[in-house]
Amino acid sequence: MFRVRGFLVAGLASALASACMANRAVRPPVASVFVIGGIHQAHEQAKKYTYERMGELGDHLRPDVLLVEAEQKFLDDGSDSGMPRDFATFMVPSARRRGVPIVGIDWWDEEKGRRWEELQQQAFSDPELAVDAALIGGMFQLLDAYFVESDFEEINAAEITALWEAKSELKYAVYRRHPAYRFLAAFERERNDHMADNILAALAHHPDKRALVAVGIDHKYYLERELRRRGVRVLTVAEVMAEWWR
Numbered sequence: 001m002f003r004v005r006g007f008l009v010a011g012l013a014s015a016l017a018s019a020c021m022a023n024r025a026v027r028p029p030v031a032s033v034f035v036i037g038g039i040h041q042a043h044e045q046a047k048k049y050t051y052e053r054m055g056e057l058g059d060h061l062r063p064d065v066l067l068v069e070a071e072q073k074f075l076d077d078g079s080d081s082g083m084p085r086d087f088a089t090f091m092v093p094s095a096r097r098r099g100v101p102i103v104g105i106d107w108w109d110e111e112k113g114r115r116w117e118e119l120q121q122q123a124f125s126d127p128e129l130a131v132d133a134a135l136i137g138g139m140f141q142l143l144d145a146y147f148v149e150s151d152f153e154e155i156n157a158a159e160i161t162a163l164w165e166a167k168s169e170l171k172y173a174v175y176r177r178h179p180a181y182r183f184l185a186a187f188e189r190e191r192n193d194h195m196a197d198n199i200l201a202a203l204a205h206h207p208d209k210r211a212l213v214a215v216g217i218d219h220k221y222y223l224e225r226e227l228r229r230r231g232v233r234v235l236t237v238a239e240v241m242a243e244w245w246r
Contacts, residue, residue: 034240037217038086048151055090063212072104103202107194132174139167165221196226
């Protein structure tokens with residue numbers, strides 16, 4: 001009986017292995033995502049990573065779908081309202097000319113947004129935050145100076161993303177220590193979480209496609225981390241250059 005049962009188990013295992021191999025053979029390629037970080041107004045001073053360069057990068061990477069930092073309603077009405085110039089100037093028009101689907105993945109709440117803007121101004125001038133603000137501001141200035149001299153590969157590298165994450169998480173830790181400013185950290189996290197949800201929804205509508213996620217660099221580390229946590233294959237700069245570049 002034991003031997004027969006063993007043969008049955010072995011036979012079932014062999015059949016399952018064959019089925020799995022067959023499934024792998026016919027399974028379509030997995031969708032891949034690359035998150036490109038724009039540097040907003042800093043593009044105007046950049047020697048290499050200019051607005052025009054952002055458009056060229058879109059042409060070189062040739063994604064199947066472009067997911068951009070914009071609210072979908074403003075893409076639908078054709079106004080592109082609120083879309084950062086990083087993408088509105090060259091990247092999005094180029095994608096439209098090529099017929100690439102464009103999806104808005106940003107989220108914004110007007111009432112909360114106004115409160116966020118007011119609290120940010122208050123935080124900048126709060127003497128209780130002065131020491132921490134000087135440290136965070138100094139980190140930002142160093143990165144901003146680095147962006148002026150650097151190009152796509154360096155600015156979007158994992159090491160720079162990690163530095164940006166450290167700066168941002170320090171800022172949130174400071175806000176959370178001060179009850180008056182906890183809303184700032186909560187609102188920015190809420191926005192990032194909505195953006196991650198919108199990306200996943202877009203990927204579900206465009207399965208097995210190469211998706212370029214174009215957002216301000218402040219969002220890059222969080223979205224990459226959250227998408228990976230949810231099982232999405234997020235490419236590094238080296239991987240996207242090897243797999244997408246044309």
